[in-house]
Amino acid sequence: MEPVSAAVSAVLPAGGSGERLGGATPKQFCGLQGRPLVSYAVRAMERVSWISDIIVVVSPENIETMKSIVEKYGHKRVTVVKGGITRHRSIFNGLKVFAENQSSNRLLQKPEVVIIHDAVRPFVEEDILLKVVTAAKEHGAAGAIRPLVSTVIASGEDGCLDHSLERARYRASEMPQAFLFDVIYEAYQQCTDHDLDYGTECLHLALKYCKTNAKLVEGTADLWKVTYKRDLYAAESIIKDNLSQQICIITDLKEAVAQVGFLLHESLKSQVKVEAISISLRKNDSHLQNIFSGECYNFLCINDKEYATEEIQQLVDMLEKSNIPLLYPVILILVHLSISENISFSIGLEELTKIKKFAREVKKKNILVYGLLIQCKDHFSLQETVNSAAALTMALIKDRNPELIGQLLVA
Known part of the structure; x- marks a missing residue:
């Protein structure tokens, strides 16, 4: 891989409750081959030598669980941060660690580029990380995309079809995404409570508040997100095959x-x-x-x-x-x-x-x-x-x- 001429860090939101998965254990802590899912995502970042710091944001009740995972599996360059009640609030908390020196463990250097990647997407590779970071450095923001599998339709108030979107014109937004740190942090500082409580798309925040048009990078098929129980079985099958x-x-x-x-x-x-x-x-x-x-x-x-x-x-x-x-x-x-x-x-x-x-x-x-x-x-x-x-x-x-x-x- 070509060297990255920028200080790069990563923020991994891992505060979800996993309601769609079912069961008492949040999906990021479910075991795959005896190891929690979040550990795979951390390891994927950890293997990239040019990522300086990895911030894992978890709900307050899972702070100690995450710290024990970091210790048990020997993860390096990792800081565990308390998340908020929504995805955007958790990411914002992760960014604050760099901007406001809120880490109690050590002083973290503010990066030029920050990667945001879901902790339940375990198969991200270095080449796609490099592509989004390089694009973010040039354009201010970048994100991985994939073709839509299904056509998106809208229903009317009567529950009947209102209209459909032309699938060829649209893409599914995936992770990883990368931003110039100052761009995404400024965007979060300007967010309304409605953005923080109901929004999900980081690229949209950069466009809305910083007029930064994200560069879209074609992602690979393995960037999918573990959402349902069947996804856990699929992820374990991929891991076994790789091993x-x-x-x-x-x-x-x-x-x-x-x-x-x-x-x-x-x-x-x-x-x-x-x-x-x-x-x-x-x-x-x-x-x-x-x-x-x-x-x-x-x-x-x-x-x-x-x-x-x-x-x-x-x-x-x-x-x-x-x-x-x-x-x-x-x-x-x-x-x-x-x-x-x-x-x-x-x-x-x-x-x-x-x-x-x-x-x-x-x-x-x-x-x-x-x-x-x-x-x-x-x-x-x-x-x-x-x-x-x-x-x-x-x-x-x-x-x-x-x-x-x-x-x-x-x-």
Whole structure:
């Protein structure tokens, strides 16, 4: 991304009650893959290095909840601010932190450009943020738009159709939006109570009170807002799909184990990005450290032991130190390998109990452990068994079902 030659901060209104979602928990605090929705939006901003400060505005009763989320997930550059009774009043409170130094945590520098983005739009990417910020710096205000999906109609007093709008001429206003800070802050200062209580569109305020015509930027399809319960399911599906794009296959240096690792790599590579490494798990391998410092959330560890206790514990320790499981649940599939004319490899009740107990313990660290048995009589039937193992692997990483931890699946 090109560097942004302006001080940029973000305000995330997160004070809604989530009435349309139903249920007692406001939608911004609903869990997706064990992590609240608002944390995803914060993380999206946090990953952009040129955003200096992130202001999250929540209702007074949720201040401590939001602070605990910031602490639990290690969010940086975040200030939690008390919101108002409406969306506009909450955004205004967020802007005041810069203009009136109301933050009790630290002195925040007033930005040249401020991004406003809903805390329940979790999938915003850096490129669209850059586009609206660049446009706002030039025009004073900018916002993402999307084509209308449905035609907008108006009804008369009798409840019958009065007229419809020509859909091609109109667009849906989305987030993110960006403004020169002085423009949007001046607009909010001039707002009437009616604006603050009933208005929803920030771009309109900039036009109404500062005569600033916003530049409209074509947004992407993933800017949608979580509004209804079905949207939560859709968001979780997208998150699972994103987490399933890469897998790391870890084998030791034994020939048979490395061969299975290679065959799994070949079987999986058409469906997912695969990183395969052969190492001695008993050593602190720098290659493995590099893998853990990336953003891979799926690991396949192949061994020919009934239960490689020390090696598996080392993997878990390295994962925990990497902080990878902090944001998303990590999948760790333990592949037990047995290739012999006389199939004698078996895992007894004691070992199965040990695996289940271990899986329950590491689940607390957001690591989901599954077992997978590859067992065949000869090398000729190995490829077919490996293909079955690859299918089971893809099912596990796509479903990410915490109820199946500690189970031993047979390929």
